[in-house]
Amino acid sequence: MTSLNILAQEADEPVDPGGPWWDWAFAWDILPDMLLAFLQYTLVVTVTGTIIAAVLGLIIAILIMVLPKPLAWIVRWASNFIRMTPIVVQLILLFWGFLWLDALTIGIVVFGVHYATYMAEVYRAGIESVPQGQWEATTALSMNPVRTWRKVVIPQALRSTIPSLGNYAISMFKDTPFLYAIGVTEMVTLAVGEIGGTTFRYNEAVTIAGLIFLAASYPTAILINRLEKRLAYAH
Amino acid sequence: MDWLENQREYFGSLSNFSDRLLDGLWTTIQLALLGGALAFVIAIVLGIVAGSPRLWLRGPARVLIEFFRGISLLVLLFWMVYVLPLFWMANPDLPGEELVRNSFLIGVVALGINYGAYGAEAVRASLTTVPNSQWEATTALSMSWLHKMRRVVFPQAWALMLPSLTNLWVHLLKGSAIVYILPGVNDLTFELNNLRRPTDIWFSHALIGLVTYFILALILTLFMHALEARAKHKLGRGPSLKQILTPDPPTAVPDSAGDPASTAAGTDSKSGGAR
Numbered sequence: 332m333t334s335l336n337i338l339a340q341e342a343d344e345p346v347d348p349g350g351p352w353w354d355w356a357f358a359w360d361i362l363p364d365m366l367l368a369f370l371q372y373t374l375v376v377t378v379t380g381t382i383i384a385a386v387l388g389l390i391i392a393i394l395i396m397v398l399p400k401p402l403a404w405i406v407r408w409a410s411n412f413i414r415m416t417p418i419v420v421q422l423i424l425l426f427w428g429f430l431w432l433d434a435l436t437i438g439i440v441v442f443g444v445h446y447a448t449y450m451a452e453v454y455r456a457g458i459e460s461v462p463q464g465q466w467e468a469t470t471a472l473s474m475n476p477v478r479t480w481r482k483v484v485i486p487q488a489l490r491s492t493i494p495s496l497g498n499y500a501i502s503m504f505k506d507t508p509f510l511y512a513i514g515v516t517e518m519v520t521l522a523v524g525e526i527g528g529t530t531f532r533y534n535e536a537v538t539i540a541g542l543i544f545l546a547a548s549y550p551t552a553i554l555i556n557r558l559e560k561r562l563a564y565a566h
Numbered sequence: 567m568d569w570l571e572n573q574r575e576y577f578g579s580l581s582n583f584s585d586r587l588l589d590g591l592w593t594t595i596q597l598a599l600l601g602g603a604l605a606f607v608i609a610i611v612l613g614i615v616a617g618s619p620r621l622w623l624r625g626p627a628r629v630l631i632e633f634f635r636g637i638s639l640l641v642l643l644f645w646m647v648y649v650l651p652l653f654w655m656a657n658p659d660l661p662g663e664e665l666v667r668n669s670f671l672i673g674v675v676a677l678g679i680n681y682g683a684y685g686a687e688a689v690r691a692s693l694t695t696v697p698n699s700q701w702e703a704t705t706a707l708s709m710s711w712l713h714k715m716r717r718v719v720f721p722q723a724w725a726l727m728l729p730s731l732t733n734l735w736v737h738l739l740k741g742s743a744i745v746y747i748l749p750g751v752n753d754l755t756f757e758l759n760n761l762r763r764p765t766d767i768w769f770s771h772a773l774i775g776l777v778t779y780f781i782l783a784l785i786l787t788l789f790m791h792a793l794e795a796r797a798k799h800k801l802g803r804g805p806s807l808k809q810i811l812t813p814d815p816p817t818a819v820p821d822s823a824g825d826p827a828s829t830a831a832g833t834d835s836k837s838g839g840a841r
Contacts, residue, residue, distance in 0.1 A: 352656060415736060415783035416776045417743035420755055424772030427762065508640035509744055523644050533648035541645060545636040552636070 358535040361526050365518055365539055372517035373507045376438050381500040383443025388450025392458060393480065414448040419512050421445065426513040434513045446499050453495040457488035494559035501548050518543065576770040583761055590757035591778060597673055597742040597753060602735050604678025605685055612682065613689025634683035639741055643676045647748060673745035681738040688730035692723040725797040732790035736783045754778060
């Protein structure tokens with residue numbers, strides 16, 4: 332934990348830093364640090380969290396469909412509960428509950444599990460869109476359930492869910508600054524907590540953080556849009 | 567068993583602070599309602615403008631939508647807290663400084679702008695889903711733009727956009743939790759975190775927070791589902807609210823949650839609009 336000093340602190344009143352409104356030299360100075368924080372934390376959390384969400388979401392979706400009624404009901408409402416409560420509160424809860432765990436690990440787990448509950452809904456819709464005839468065919472061929480899911484249902488269900496997974500990855504990416512609440516020095520925490528907090532120059536740091544977010548999320552969104560159209564066309 | 571005993575004590579001591587928690591809850595509700603109202607207005611206006619055939623209208627609207635969707639909520643908040651006041655520091659004569667210094671207002675505006683931009687995409691998408699023949703019919707009847715929007719196109723799009731708006735409103739409620747970092751916005755998360763800080767007791771506080779947010783989200787969802795049922799009924803596509811609420815409904819309730827197509831459309835509304 333490098334940044335306990337800014338841990339869950341409320342923002343202070345802004346102070347006039349003096350000097351020019353926008354200082355190019357200063358902006359150039361802090362850019363490498365911010366990009367490093369972006370790669371080291373923001374991207375790591377997004378990628379790992381997305382992988383967890385993709386796998387765990389599928390497990391949740393299948394569990395809800397195959398478990399006996401009361402158990403499935405429990406899983407479904409647990410999933411709803413996680414989905415409908417704020418990530419920030421979940422982060423704070425787990426952070427203070429598991430103080431021996433690294434804040435970054437907690438962040439990855441919370442983001443992964445939270446978005447897994449979203450992905451579970453997407454997968455459920457995808458699984459339900461597999462035609463009834465496919466299920467009947469597997470019965471006719473006397474396939475066992477594992478084989479049915481692995482070879483017939485999941486491959487068909489997953490195709491249409493890829494764009495949603497991408498969209499949720501972007502969503503998660505834009506939510507990563509919430510890690511500020513548990514003091515992970517990702518890009519925005521670095522910009523506000525360390526750069527802004529020590530120099531009182533917030534303008535450059537916060538603006539650069541916003542631009543990096545835009546520059547990373549907008550092209551990805553366009554790519555996903557293309558992919559979605561392509562999948563819809565091929566279908 | 568020790569742990570359970572402790573928890574009972576913690577919950578008991580929390581009830582001593584129920585006034586503060588209720589104040590915090592009220593702030594959270596205000597954030598969700600005011601932020602939601604602002605987001606709604608922005609979504610409708612930007613969504614309609616972004617669907618306009620005229621480029622000089624559509625272009626700026628699209629830029630605004632993509633900008634405020636692509637920038638993270640927290641970045642927007644920090645920018646409004648730290649960078650916006652610099653304009654007033656540089657020019658002390660500028661009016662409205664108290665507004666920029668009002669953290670609660672900043673929270674509402676940031677939530678409204680961010681989620682309004684997401685909503686605009688949903689509004690635009692559902693307007694384009696209204697069949698072309700409907701648009702053509704209004705032209706054939708030489709309806710004015712306002713008339714055709716109000717009477718023909720919008721009511722149909724309204725039923726389509728409601729599931730996405732429901733999701734976005736829940737997102738906004740959840741997003742409002744981060745506003746606690748602003749000075750002077752004492753919402754539920756702030757109060758719970760504040761009560762936790764000197765004690766290191768976390769489970770009871772967090773559980774109360776999570777359950778409260780969950781109940782709020784459920785209430786929002788139920789309210790929006792009622793609106794959706796009403797919108798569908800007005801289009802002649804389902805039973806009225808009254809029929810749904812009577813204990814023995816004459817027809818099956820068309821539950822949007824069970825319909826895979828509408829669920830798929832609804833769930834990715836936040837990231838959505840990719841369609």
